[in-house]
Amino acid sequence: MDDDLLQQAENWSRAGRAVAIATVVETWGSAPRPVGSHLVIDENGHFLGSVSGGCVEGEVVSEALDVISSATPKMLEFGVADETAWRVGLSCGGRIKVYVEKLIS
Amino acid sequence: MKLELLHAMNVERGARRAAVLVTDLASGAQRLVKADQIANDDLGEDLEKALQSGKSGMIERRGTSVFVQVQVPPVRLVVLGAVHISQALAPLAWLTGFDMMVIDPRTAFATPERFPDIKIVAQWPDVALPEIGGLDRYTAMIAVTHDPKIDDPGLIAALKADCFYIGALGSRKTHAKRLERLQAAGFGEADAARIHAPIGLDIGAVSPEEIAVSILGEMILALRKKPLRQPSVSA
Structure with missing residues (x-):
């Protein structure tokens, strides 16, 4: 499934959409999606794939919009100890690190 | 990026x-x-x-x-035999992300009506395998026709290509005969041991659907529990 996502990211970019790719780079505890999972986001907030069980995607999408406008990669961290993570609800109790980068065409 | x-x-x-x-x-x-x-x-x-x-x-x-x-490449499942078990496997393979295709030279079996949404090649394995792009270590091959004329060439190709999972339907007696034929074709014991037969995890499966689940479970075990093999040279 994730394989199609990267093709989709390329297709979006070639169709003239600004695209960011978020990738799970590290997990601790019971993380719902394995390292290497992707979320592909466009400038309008459309997204495909997942980096968690749906708990933090909203936050990742809004950070991705920043990355799309700044073109500077960002490392995000979510976990139960984190106030933000609790708010956006990584309720499984795990911790994840997500790298967000812009696709430069 | x-x-x-x-x-x-x-x-x-x-x-x-x-x-x-x-x-x-x-x-x-x-x-x-x-x-x-x-x-x-x-x-x-x-x-x-x-x-x-x-x-x-x-x-x-x-x-x-x-x-x-x-x-790594998307994992494929090549099924030799357009039989009832294969029909049951099709939706399960789709659900679990295996790219499944069916090979069977018997045109009465290999029909789109029996296998909607599945790539079917109604040819003998020697013609069909090149047509689907050959086999590799990111491919699982299962032989379920019960007919050595169809199953054997597929199993031999799978052994040579180092498929991560190779399974063959049939009783222990059938498999013993199969191994004799493979030995005659130049395969050793280590090669023979790579064929899962009787096929599937022993969950007491009875119906074609249950057998399909047991096969899929064994495939996932082979895929996830140990690293994929390095390409190696066999007979």
């Missing part, structure tokens, strides 16, 4: 070749290392290990963190 780099990754995946994307998380610098370039890469050993396990992850080298994204 540069679009050209993403394109190169997509090309490798489309051609069923493994590759790794290496990202320096401090600088954002990225490079794609194709499977055949890994041996000569600075991080060769680490990358080879990552490719073997199929797992992406962080590695620390010379004080910097790099992220290694492993990209």
Whole structure:
């Protein structure tokens, strides 16, 4: 499934959409999606794939919009100890690190 | 990430070749290392290990963190035999992400009505296998026709291609005879041991659907519990 996502990211970019790719780079505890999972986001907030069980995607999408406008990669961290993570609800109790980068065409 | 780099990754995946994307998380610098370039890469050993396990992850080298994204080809399931068990397998394979195709020279079995949404090749394995792009270690091959004329050439091709899972339907007695034929064809005991037969996990499956579940379970076990084999030379 994730394989199609990267093709989709390329297709979006070639169709003239600004695209960011978020990738799970590290997990601790019971993380719902394995390292290497992707979320592909466009400038309008459309997204495909997942980096968690749906708990933090909203936050990742809004950070991705920043990355799309700044073109500077960002490392995000979510976990139960984190106030933000609790708010956006990584309720499984795990911790994840997500790298967000812009696709430069 | 540069679009050209993403394109190169997509090309490798489309051609069923493994590759790794290496990202320096401090600088954002990225490079794609194709499977055949890994041996000569600075991080060769680490990358080879990552490719073997199929797992992406962080590695620390010379004080910097790099992220290694492993990209292995989509896993295929080639089913020899357009039988009832294969029909039951089709939706399960789709659900679990295996790209399934069916080969059976018997045109009464290999029909689109019996296998909607599945690639079917109504040819003998020697014609059908090249047509589907050959076999590789990211392919599972199961032989369920009960007919050695169809099953054997497929199993031999699967052994040579080092498929990560090879299964064959049939009783222990049938399998013993099959092994005799494979030995006569030049395969040793180690090769023979790579064929799962009787096929499937022993969950007491009775119906074709239950047998399909047991086969799929055994395939997932082979895929996830141990690293995919390195290509090796057999008979």
